[in-house]
Amino acid sequence: MRRELVVCAVAALTFAGCEREARRFDDPDPSARMRPPDGPYSDNAWATGEGARLFTQMNCSGCHQHGGGGMGPPLMDGGWRYGADGPEVFKSIMDGRPNGMPAFRSRLSEQQAWQLVAYVRSLSGQLRKDVAPGRNDQMAVGAPTSRRPRLPPVKEPMP
């Protein structure tokens, strides 16, 4: 019995490490690895880091600031108008939403969108602490993402 437990523990650690560090440069169909309610990259630190990079490059901070919200709603709080699950955030990004969220389907690949999904969800602590990114190399806007507590998603009414 003890040997089986040890094997299980080692296997669990191994797979946890393996998925967190997997670097899938070429991932044409990420949703095939969907794990509801999170998304294919919710256990993948590298993809979440890529999402952080995309957040700046696609100028998401233009409306959402660094999660605090401005013209767009805050992303680092627990309130979600259209759902906090991976597929719902994915839909928000790709198809846009009322009140000004643009549709990025023509500008992002699916892999990039899922990476953004992972990052956006990490802002409110939905991702495991070892997967969420640390601080970035910009001016600090708050606690590093990986140090934020998990804020349980709450349905927010429409404005």
Add this chain to the structure above:
Amino acid sequence: MSDPGAISALEPAGTQAEQIRRLFDGYLGVSILVFILVMGALVVGLRRERREDEPPHEESPPDVMKRKARVVGSATAVTVVTLVVLLVMSVVTGRALASLTPRDALAIEITGHRWWWDVKYPDAISSNAVRTAYEIHVPLGRPVELRLVSHDVIHSFWVPSLGPKRDLIPGKPSTLVLRADRPGTFDGLCAEYCGLQHANMRLRVVVEPEREFQAWLTQMRAPAREPQTEREEHGRSVFLAGRCVACHAIVGTTAFAAVGPDLTHVGSRSAIAMGTLPNDVRSIRSWIEDPQHAKAGVIMPEGGISDGDLDDLALYLSSLR
């Protein structure tokens, strides 16, 4: 692929590299001499027979010891003197290198990204400023002041034939002054490990006489060439409707993102993908279709474009000379 540029510190084409080469030759000469002398002494010493008056496990007789002490002492003194000479040579060369003043220098701003070089030729008149990537043209015989900035991690700008390398450190802009004294094409690399595609972060410097350089600059200042055929026209619309505009700019169109390399005159470069692929329609097409194939880990996503559209897009980009 066009002919490779020279990429050797031993074949200097610029004054900086030339002075360093001369210093290196001096050090090399001294080193060879030292090696021969020391190894020669070792070989001779090994072959010398043991003398009668030197029984095992005992110190040599006093006269032998005194002689050896004198030799070791002299060798040490000669070493010190030689090293001081080498030190002085180095300091002198360092000061000569630093004396290349940026007066009349052409200013070029280089920003290092993961894993490409963003090159800007600033100008007092902002519409004359040029932005390009990978291929830098410089005038022959005129000092060039490279203003080096990093966008993300530490990179290092290095063109061995022209001069020393300089690190691009985030938060620490720095300046490197070079002067090319021979025309030609010279290749360079990023010389500080910067991640997955560090190996393929190449650059090319084309040194040409002032007149040709100005002609190139004029060509680069012009907005993108208008499509001449229907297929090129279609290619441009594919560009503008797709993912490309999220990152790339083509001056003269509505694409002006600065996240990725500027493509206004991409057809005029000697290579694409930071020097890893030749600049022809087929390579452009396969690069856009699947960048990860040529450079695993690169930031550019796959094109997500249908085959027919890809052909036209490649044609259009190739036409942007």
Add this chain to the structure above:
Amino acid sequence: MTAEASPTLPRALPTAKARRERVIERSRVLRFISETEHQAIGLRFVVTALVFFAMAGALALLMRLQLARPGLHVVGPDLYNQAFTMHGSTMMFLFAVPVMQGMGVYLVPLMIGAKSLAFPRLSAFAYWTYLFGGIFLWLSFFMNTGPDVGWFSYPPLAGPEYAAGKRADVWAQLITFTELSALAIAVNLIATIFKQRSPGMSLDRMPVFVWASLVTAFMVVFAMPAVMVASTMLALDRLVGTHFFNPAEGGDPLLWQHVFWFFGHPEVYIIFLPALGFVSEIVTTFTRRPLFGYTPVVLANVATAILAFGLWVHHMFATGIPQLGASFFTAASIVIAVPTGVQFFCWIATIWGSGPRYAAPFLYVLAFLATFIIGGLTGVMQASVPIDTQVHDTFFVVAHFHYTLIGGAVFPLLGALHYWFPKVTGRLSDERLGWISCALVFAGFHLTFFPQHILGLHGMTRRIYTYAATTGWGTLNLVSTIGAFLIGAGLLVVLINLARSYRSGMAAGNDPWQGPSLEWHYASPPPRMEERDVAIVAARYPLWTAPVGKVVGLEPREELITNVIDAEPSHKEKNPGPSLSPFFLALATSGTIIACIFTPWGLVWGAVVIALVLTLWYWPRRSEVDEHHLSEEQP
């Protein structure tokens, strides 16, 4: 092993300790993990380090395969980046320093006539910590969490924004494991060398290897804390969001480089100086002559150690630091060639006209002399700022440091392994295989690394997983790869030689080489502490000059403590014997360190466990207190 009543004490000692030891004796596992004898610990360090050497060497062969031709796809960029990071980190932290320290742990007490190290349980703790750190690194590598940011881990690339996941944290904590281990051994060696030398072995009668170990231990004490500070700052940046290396918040990536290289440069001398000690010992024995210039050689070692701390900025010449400051470091980096040159001249003076015995150890010393000098000369080249701004971060540097590290440390180490093999195992190794392995390794080495000087000058930068065919680097790279496999073959011959000789070599006796120093006085293999005498010496080369005396009146587990300069007897101390505490403390420490990768609370909970284990370790035991009182009555 017995623990009877001592004949000199009026009454029998309480037997609780004896009972504990009998329990440990009965179980092989418990005996293994409670071992504190310096020979066993030293041997474990060396063998473990050689295993890591082989693993890092395998990675080197993988890299050479990938680079053999342009555009190969043996491994992709991600695995290649992990490969060179693992190769560098393993070689520097898990092989080079531990093997030198392990040789010191084994040889130094024998050479100075001590029965054990000053802190035997601390040395056991150092070994377990080192072993667990190495296992932790390689297990992480197999779980796709091996570091990929280079062995020097520069931020911002290794920082939280650009190094996603836990790979760089694994690197940072590996540092904690290995530097803790290195510090523990260094402290041990300093105390042992200063206070436990045989009566009569004044400082100027110490073997040169002991001097080298002493000086190196001091370097460790000053250098290792710097890298622990650096890795802690990096770990804090990544784990809790400090801004040490974040320019946007007032931090500086160059801070890392300064602190790391303040350690990194002395590190290579920490690896190199003990090897010079090996060379002095081997030259003395095989030329059958006292070392010429004992005092200059010792002073050269000390000077090198001190100067080594003033060179670190030469790793940063391309960062745009001001010229005047850089020139200072050029001067220092050039000056450090002088003490090494002095040692070279003294060795050649010793060899001159000696008609040496050309056995395997001496061959490796000759290989060292011919190889290291080239590394030293290219080092002087790189000391010059203008030259360095061309060759920095190219294969020229790779060639240089392999010439100095392999030529300057591994060749002497191979010589030392062959030299002391008879002492450790009691058997002689095969001479012919020794010659063959030396020739293969020497030829393979130069074939591998000499072309890399040329590659670097022709523009080939470091840490690249591939290169274009148009660069023209393909031919020399192929030659280099072939050479690498030759080195592998040579090392395989060494392994076969030593393994076979261990089984069935000729019996060696105490002193097969007629060496001068005290380790040859003892049996081969050396007896355990309880059966070992403390010698009395009257000369620098005790076995060559006069019969060696013996101290009487010491208990089996008693150490003789002598004073620092002249080694006059001072008092006696009791060796604690085998103990389980170091193993459990190492486990607790390892758990704490690994937990700190995932949460800062790991430090808190871990500290509680560590405090518990330390309490159990130091809990005063009746038998020890009674013994102590007795020894105070009768010192």
